[in-house]
Amino acid sequence: MRYLVQRILFYVFTAWAAITINFFIPRMIPGDPVKSLLARFQGQMSTEAINSLYVLFGLDKDASIWSQYIDYWQQLFHGDLGLSFTAFPSPVSEVISDALPWTLALVGITTIISFLIGTGLGVLAGWRRGSWIDGLLPTTTFLSSVPYFWLGLLAIYLLAGPDSFFPSSGGYEPGLVPAWDQYFIPSAIRHSLLPALTILISSVSGWILSMRNMMVTVASEDYITVAHAKGLSDRRVSLSYAARNALLPNVSGFALALGMIVGGTLLVEIVFSYPGLGFLLFRAVGAKDYPLMQGIFLVITISVLVANLIADVVYLLLDPRTRKEG
Amino acid sequence: MSGAPVLEIKNLNVDYGLGDQAVHAVRDVNLTLHRGEVLGLAGESGSGKSTLAYGLTRLLAPPGVISGGEVIYHPDGRDPYDVLSLDDEGLRKFRWAETAIVFQGAMNSLNPVHKISTQLTDVLAAHDPKMSAHSRNARAREMLKLVGISPDRMDAYPHQLSGGMRQRVMIGMALILQPQVVIMDEPTTALDVVMQRQILGQLIELRERLGFSVIFITHDLSLLVEFSNRIAIMYGGRIVEEAQASALYKDSLHPYSAGLLGSFPALRGPRRELAGIPGSPPDLKGMPTGCSFHPRCPKAFDPCADNIPVLGHPDTPDGPARTVACWLHPAQQPVG
Numbered sequence: 290m291r292y293l294v295q296r297i298l299f300y301v302f303t304a305w306a307a308i309t310i311n312f313f314i315p316r317m318i319p320g321d322p323v324k325s326l327l328a329r330f331q332g333q334m335s336t337e338a339i340n341s342l343y344v345l346f347g348l349d350k351d352a353s354i355w356s357q358y359i360d361y362w363q364q365l366f367h368g369d370l371g372l373s374f375t376a377f378p379s380p381v382s383e384v385i386s387d388a389l390p391w392t393l394a395l396v397g398i399t400t401i402i403s404f405l406i407g408t409g410l411g412v413l414a415g416w417r418r419g420s421w422i423d424g425l426l427p428t429t430t431f432l433s434s435v436p437y438f439w440l441g442l443l444a445i446y447l448l449a450g451p452d453s454f455f456p457s458s459g460g461y462e463p464g465l466v467p468a469w470d471q472y473f474i475p476s477a478i479r480h481s482l483l484p485a486l487t488i489l490i491s492s493v494s495g496w497i498l499s500m501r502n503m504m505v506t507v508a509s510e511d512y513i514t515v516a517h518a519k520g521l522s523d524r525r526v527s528l529s530y531a532a533r534n535a536l537l538p539n540v541s542g543f544a545l546a547l548g549m550i551v552g553g554t555l556l557v558e559i560v561f562s563y564p565g566l567g568f569l570l571f572r573a574v575g576a577k578d579y580p581l582m583q584g585i586f587l588v589i590t591i592s593v594l595v596a597n598l599i600a601d602v603v604y605l606l607l608d609p610r611t612r613k614e615g
Numbered sequence: 616m617s618g619a620p621v622l623e624i625k626n627l628n629v630d631y632g633l634g635d636q637a638v639h640a641v642r643d644v645n646l647t648l649h650r651g652e653v654l655g656l657a658g659e660s661g662s663g664k665s666t667l668a669y670g671l672t673r674l675l676a677p678p679g680v681i682s683g684g685e686v687i688y689h690p691d692g693r694d695p696y697d698v699l700s701l702d703d704e705g706l707r708k709f710r711w712a713e714t715a716i717v718f719q720g721a722m723n724s725l726n727p728v729h730k731i732s733t734q735l736t737d738v739l740a741a742h743d744p745k746m747s748a749h750s751r752n753a754r755a756r757e758m759l760k761l762v763g764i765s766p767d768r769m770d771a772y773p774h775q776l777s778g779g780m781r782q783r784v785m786i787g788m789a790l791i792l793q794p795q796v797v798i799m800d801e802p803t804t805a806l807d808v809v810m811q812r813q814i815l816g817q818l819i820e821l822r823e824r825l826g827f828s829v830i831f832i833t834h835d836l837s838l839l840v841e842f843s844n845r846i847a848i849m850y851g852g853r854i855v856e857e858a859q860a861s862a863l864y865k866d867s868l869h870p871y872s873a874g875l876l877g878s879f880p881a882l883r884g885p886r887r888e889l890a891g892i893p894g895s896p897p898d899l900k901g902m903p904t905g906c907s908f909h910p911r912c913p914k915a916f917d918p919c920a921d922n923i924p925v926l927g928h929p930d931t932p933d934g935p936a937r938t939v940a941c942w943l944h945p946a947q948q949p950v951g
Binding site: 509510511512514515516517518519520521522525529530533534537607608609610 | 672674676706707708709710711712715716718719720723724725726727728729730737738741742772774785788
């Protein structure tokens with residue numbers, strides 16, 4: 290328990306550091322948001338409009354960096370991340386919360402599926418060395434070495450097209466309104482199949498390989514021989530003894546992958562023009578939309594931290610040796 | 616002491632690898648374990664004693680293969696059968712219920728992620744699926760008490776126990792199904808001497824109470840002299856001498872046995888120089904011709920380099936009770 294509290298304190302500290310850096314970096318960049326907005330309107334703005342923009346962005350007051358910092362934290366606690374330039378005048382929090390479910394659903398589900406399939410196959414491959422699954426390894430390793438944006442482009446080229454079942458871009462049929470109904474959900478699933486498949490193919494072999502290698506290592510441990518000698522069923526030895534121990538390093542990997550869900554698949558979302566967070570970040574960078582970038586970075590940071598915290602908790606549950614009594 | 620046989624090893628051969636590349640780790644071993652006796656198996660590292668134990672329980676990891684022989688097991692009140700020809704399910708049932716093993720690595724024999732109770736009860740569940748969880752638990756507690764561990768350690772994980780306690784748990788686990796045969800593969804090697812004594816003393820006491828037979832494998836002949844009824848000495852994959860413990864200690868016939876006995880200090884009696892055995896154990900890939908011990912043997916003479924001595928009863932007064940494979944004591948009637 291004390292260990293867990295220590296970890297949580299550590300993550301709170303890290304989150305504070307990340308948010309603070311997130312606050313300072315844009316302020317060190319030369320220029321200000323109004324100037325970049327002016328550039329977008331190519332000078333076709335009156336002086337009053339410019340001044341009111343300064344007021345709107347809160348840049349009229351000559352506030353000290355310290356009071357800005359305090360204000361920033363107060364806004365954060367109210368969920369206020371500022372206003373987006375590109376989607377002006379929508380608040381950043383709204384823009385992000387529109388995009389986040391797409392990424393979470395697509396990448397989150399595929400990451401979990403990929404982990405489950407890969408780990409399962411890895412257990413089999415490691416336990417029955419030399420079986421057909423072992424023969425599968427070179428193929429999956431080859432596929433994972435292909436950059437996945439290229440795999441995505443290839444998938445679009447080969448499988449998507451005007452008459453194809455697979456749409457080549459977007460998250461749903463244009464013209465549909467996002468809702469939990471029989472028109473929207475099938476369309477959303479259909480649009481997610483190709484990107485999901487691309488991610489799956491490129492990520493599954495990593496899980497297979499690491500799980501297989503751990504299985505092979507664990508299989509030579511003394512307690513596995515003892516388990517065999519005890520006359521336990523092969524199933525129990527392989528799952529409860531070998532896989533249960535081999536799983537531990539893979540769990541940390543999985544938690545890191547969970548942290549990467551939000552920010553890690555930028556390229557897939559760009560290739561498929563998928564309306565998720567990665568695509569949003571891509572557009573924000575293109576449009577120099579600082580508040581939006583800042584907001585997205587914040588979400589990514591927090592998701593990585595939360596994933597790590599989950600990893601710590603899961604590890605605590607899975608490995609009794611990490612639990613310190615007292 | 617020598618009752619009916621419970622385990623008969625006949626012409627057992629174990630190789631590592633196949634074909635010409637194979638290394639013969641155990642050759643033509645004949646050994647009989649009788650009901651209620653402690654049979655010691657001694658030899659240097661690499662003499663094949665552990666391989667023999669793994670072979671007769673069919674636990675050899677690849678590339679180990681049994682290339683010949685029989686292991687006849689005599690269950691209590693049923694017909695004997697050959698362990699080596701059991702099918703998978705039969706073997707699974709045979710393991711632990713009839714022959715349990717206590718392994719060398721006390722520290723790594725327990726699964727680190729499961730509680731002691733889980734590891735004690737899963738044997739019971741595997742061999743008697745009808746047993747209730749409650750009686751499985753009760754049995755596991757009973758076994759812990761038997762080996763001198765407080766039953767409230769049931770919920771402990773292996774890393775919370777000391778090496779000695781872990782090995783006790785393993786001994787308790789080995790006895791939980793009341794097997795006829797317990798194989799001890801250097802069970803106390805990883806422990807300090809005091810702990811060694813305690814555990815062995817306890818083991819002998821348990822054996823007297825429960826009546827199982829023990830094959831005790833060690834390189835420490837002094838332990839065997841004290842704790843076993845009969846001792847078999849292995850060298851280069853073969854049994855080179857087998858005799859009652861006292862007879863072997865007082866009057867070993869094979870020069871290798873004499874060498875092993877000379878390698879540890881006697882507790883009582885006059886002081887003597889520790890001799891040791893010159894040279895090193897043979898390379899199993901290129902065994903010497905003839906008697907494999909002859910390059911290191913202080914008493915080697917003409918026939919030793921060319922002809923392999925067969926294991927047989929020597930021409931001594933207690934000859935019928937012991938066997939030796941040495942040209943100094945040519946076999947009167949070969950066994951096997």
